[in-house]
Amino acid sequence: MKRKNLMTPGPSPVPSFLREALAKEIIHHRTDEFRSILADVHQGLQNLLFTKNPVVVLSASGTGAMEAAVSNLFSKGDKVVAISGGKFGQRWTEIANNFSLDVIEFKINWGNAPEPKKLEKVLNENQNVKAVLTTLCETSTATVYDTESIAKIAKSAGAISVVDAISGLGQDKLLTDQWEVDVVVSGSQKGLMLPPGLSFLSISDKAKELLEKSDLPKYYFDLKKAISKHETNDTPYTPAVTLVVALAAALDAINKEGVKARWEKFEKLAKAAQSAAKALGLTILSSRPSASATAIKMPENIKSSQVVKILRDKYGLSIAGGQAQLKDKIIRIAHMGWINAQDLIACFSLLEAVLKEVGHQFKTGSSLMRLEEVIYG
Numbered sequence: 076m077k078r079k080n081l082m083t084p085g086p087s088p089v090p091s092f093l094r095e096a097l098a099k100e101i102i103h104h105r106t107d108e109f110r111s112i113l114a115d116v117h118q119g120l121q122n123l124l125f126t127k128n129p130v131v132v133l134s135a136s137g138t139g140a141m142e143a144a145v146s147n148l149f150s151k152g153d154k155v156v157a158i159s160g161g162k163f164g165q166r167w168t169e170i171a172n173n174f175s176l177d178v179i180e181f182k183i184n185w186g187n188a189p190e191p192k193k194l195e196k197v198l199n200e201n202q203n204v205k206a207v208l209t210t211l212c213e214t215s216t217a218t219v220y221d222t223e224s225i226a227k228i229a230k231s232a233g234a235i236s237v238v239d240a241i242s243g244l245g246q247d248k249l250l251t252d253q254w255e256v257d258v259v260v261s262g263s264q265k266g267l268m269l270p271p272g273l274s275f276l277s278i279s280d281k282a283k284e285l286l287e288k289s290d291l292p293k294y295y296f297d298l299k300k301a302i303s304k305h306e307t308n309d310t311p312y313t314p315a316v317t318l319v320v321a322l323a324a325a326l327d328a329i330n331k332e333g334v335k336a337r338w339e340k341f342e343k344l345a346k347a348a349q350s351a352a353k354a355l356g357l358t359i360l361s362s363r364p365s366a367s368a369t370a371i372k373m374p375e376n377i378k379s380s381q382v383v384k385i386l387r388d389k390y391g392l393s394i395a396g397g398q399a400q401l402k403d404k405i406i407r408i409a410h411m412g413w414i415n416a417q418d419l420i421a422c423f424s425l426l427e428a429v430l431k432e433v434g435h436q437f438k439t440g441s442s443l444m445r446l447e448e449v450i451y452g
Contacts, residue, residue, distance in 0.1 A: 082422050083395045084214050084242055084368040086264040086271055087412040092328070093268055096321040104316050105309075112323050114308040119326030120275055123244065123334055124259055126251035130277040131301040132322075134315040137241035137262030140274035142170050143296035144237050144258055148282060149205060150290040151175045156197060156234075157208040158189050158225070162215035162398045163239055167208040174291050179204070185401060186216045186370070188363040191224040198232040205285070206235045206257075212243030215398045217370035217407055218361040219247045223254040230255055235282050241265060241274075245329065246341040246367040246411050257282040263318060266367070267325050268412040272318050278302065341366040344410035344419055347449035351423050351442035355430065360405050368409045370397075377433050378403040385429045392425050416450045 081088045089097075102108055113132070120130040133139055145167075149155065153176050157167040160183040171178045181197050183189050189209070198204055207229040212219050226236040235257035240249055244259075245266025251259055256279075263273035278286075278298065286299050300311040329337065348369040349359050360370035373379045379396040380403050386392045397405040408422060423442040430437065 080392045080418070080421070082409050082414065082418065083393050084217070084265065084407055084409040084411065085262075087266070087268060087409060088414060088418075089270060090268055090413045093321050093325055096324040097270070097317055099317070099320060101316055102320070104314055109316065109319075110308040112320055113310070113314075115323045116319060116326060117305065117308060119323065119330055120277075122330050123326060124249065124251045124277050125253065125334075126259075126277050128251070128277045128279050129302055129305045130275050131298065131305050132310070132314065132319065133274045133276065133296065133301070134272065134313075134318075135274050135296075136264070136271050137239070137260060137274045138166065139296065140241075140260035140262070140276045141166065141239060143276060143293070143298055144260055145170050145174050145176070146291045146293040146296060147289055147298040148235070148237070148258070148285045149174065149176055150288060152177055153205045154179065154201065154203055155206045155208055156181050156194075156201070156204055158183070158194070158210070158220070160187060160189065160216065160218065160220075161185050161210075161213035163210055163213055163241070167210075167239065171208065186218060186360045186362060188218055188220050189225065191221060191228055194225060195228050195231075198228060198234065204232060204234045206237050208237045209239070210243070211238055211240040211249055212247050212365040212367045214242040214368065214407075215401065216361055217365045217368040218363050219243065219365040219367075220363070222249065222256065226254045226256045229257075235279070235285065242411070243365060243367050245334070245337060247365055248338050251277060255279075263322060266411050267322065267329070269318060269321055269325055272315050273322060338366065341410055343450060344414070344416060345369060347416070347446045348408055348410060348419060348423075350445045350449050354441040354445040355427070355435070355437045360401075367411045368407050370401075370405045370407045372405055373403075374435055377430075377435060379406045381433060382406055382426075382429050385432065386425060390425045390428075392422060394422070394426075416446075419450075420446050
């Protein structure tokens with residue numbers, strides 16, 4: 076069987092020690108044994124997010140936590156600003172529209188980050204905005220946003236900040252309490268090195284006040300129930316027990332290594348990937364590149380889907396192409412979770428082979444030389 080290597084921005088590789096945790100005999104969730112594990116998970120998530128706010132665990136992918144944030148914080152007709160600079164900013168808009176909110180879509184060019192002054196202008200021109208919905212890392216463009224400034228502007232306008240950190244958590248800097256971010260949502264299958272199936276949601280005291288006023292329908296994703304059970308390290312409904320057990324092991328490993336140390340590691344890998352791409356005569360899409368993934372423009376005569384397909388089918392390496400308007404225009408290479416320098420070097424070695432095959436001209440080995448200079452130099 077051909078070995079499969081994941082360099083996609085989710086799901087990301089699951090290391091052997093977590094696969095072992097996933098293979099453990101299942102336990103009952105209404106026991107002191109499981110509640111002890113869940114207590115460790117709650118503390119580990121707070122450490123990872125740099126928050127003292129409760130962080131609830133939901134049995135759903137990250138989009139489930141996004142929907143839970145909207146359905147629990149707002150009422151029909153509430154006005155929100157959704158920053159839309161990619162596929163996942165658009166998702167905020169789509170979810171909010173589905174719950175009949177009054178959505179002001181703050182559109183920015185894909186690959187750019189929102190300019191704080193322009194966001195401030197939008198909020199000044201629209202009164203009674205309840206929230207700014209944004210992303211830490213817009214995965215579709217591999218762009219990191221200035222979450223600290225966005226949260227500050229939202230607070231000044233009397234709104235809460237709600238941040239999708241599904242792909243960015245663990246790689247891109249996020250200081251939830253220091254930056255006064257009200258709500259952060261994330262998921263298990265990216266920086267946390269697990270399979271898909273869990274999502275997380277941190278909730279500030281200010282955001283909790285909105286839970287009491289919301290009139291939108293919710294049942295399984297009722298955050299008031301989730302927070303109430305969180306206080307006793309329990310869950311309102313049956314959790315994904317096996318994933319929670321493995322999550323405890325993942326958080327223990329991450330926090331032992333040090334979250335800030337991991338930020339530095341992935342920032343270096345990101346800079347190495349950007350430099351390697353430029354050595355091949357390619358251009359970086361993002362004006363503000365993320366530490367979680369790198370989006371690289373393909374030459375006009377080469378479809379990114381062709382490169383992705385050859386890498387996957389011939390070499391067993393999975394990277395991602397572009398979405399929506401970026402389809403066939405970019406490739407996206409992840410550096411998150413368990414991905415390390417050796418993985419990145421192997422990825423660019425194979426990428427060089429495929430680019431040669433599809434007719435792109437460059438000096439063989441140039442990307443590898445750049446990678447090593449940045450990583451080890």
